[in-house]
Amino acid sequence: MPAAVFIVSYLLGSVVMGILYSRLRGDDIRERDLPGGSGTFRQYGKQAAVIVSVLDILKGAVATWLARWLAPEWTWLAVLGVVLGHCYPVFFRFKGGGGIAPFLGAMLPVAPVTILGTVGLALALIPVYKATLQKALKLNAIPFVTAVSLPVGWWLSMRFGGSWDFLAGSAAMLVRAVHLVLKPDGNGEVKA
Known part of the structure; x- marks a missing residue:
């Protein structure tokens, strides 16, 4: 059962809405940006970003709902699978987004206080970071804020639940963040 939970969640996660949206428009967002909500916003505007974000959040929630229904002890594998x-x-040559929206969606049914507290902190930090450190670090807000918010999220998960789920999803996002930092775009900046 654990392998089935992971595989189904991974395949569900592999349906990247930003890529599908951009292909409906006749191009591939990955040539210019990451295919998540923020990249979709930069490339196609607010309405497209909301649609993509909601659908990516929903696929994360569906993954953990299915796992909780079929094998509740393996929910953390669903979180890991959908984010990875x-x-x-697999459907897009292993080149996808940062994992934030599916992580948010996967955690909402499992540990809403944990994920909402983490996201709340991240949203509060973004304008502070942009106003103070972004020019010096030359790194977009999302990777920096993620690095600061995840330890707080881990603490919240220890208090309010979902610790293994949170650890699994944040580990997958950390791998992707490191990958993005080590492989920046042609201008030397990470697009996240």
């Missing part, structure tokens, strides 16, 4: 699938999608 989004970051490294």
Whole structure:
């Protein structure tokens, strides 16, 4: 059962909505940006970003709902699978997004206080980072804020639940963040 939970979640995660949206428009967002909500916003505007983000959040929630229904003890594998699938999608040559939206969606049914507290902190930090450190570090807000928010999220998960789920999803996002930092775009900046 654990392998089935992971594989189904991974395949679900591999359906990257930003890539599908861009292909419907006749191009591939990955040539210019990451296919998540923020990249979709930069390339196609607010309405497209909302659609892509909601659908990516929903696929994360579906993965953990299925796991909780079929094998609740393996929910953490569903979180890991859906986030890894989004970051490294089998359907799109393993070149996907950062994993934030599916991680958010996967955690909502499992540990809502944990994930909402983490996201709340991240949203509060973004404008502070942009106003103070972004020019000096030359790194977009998302990787920096993620690095600061995840330890707080881990603490929240220890208090309010979902610790293994949170650890699995944040580990997958950390791998992707490191990959993005080590392989920046042609301008030397990470697009996240």
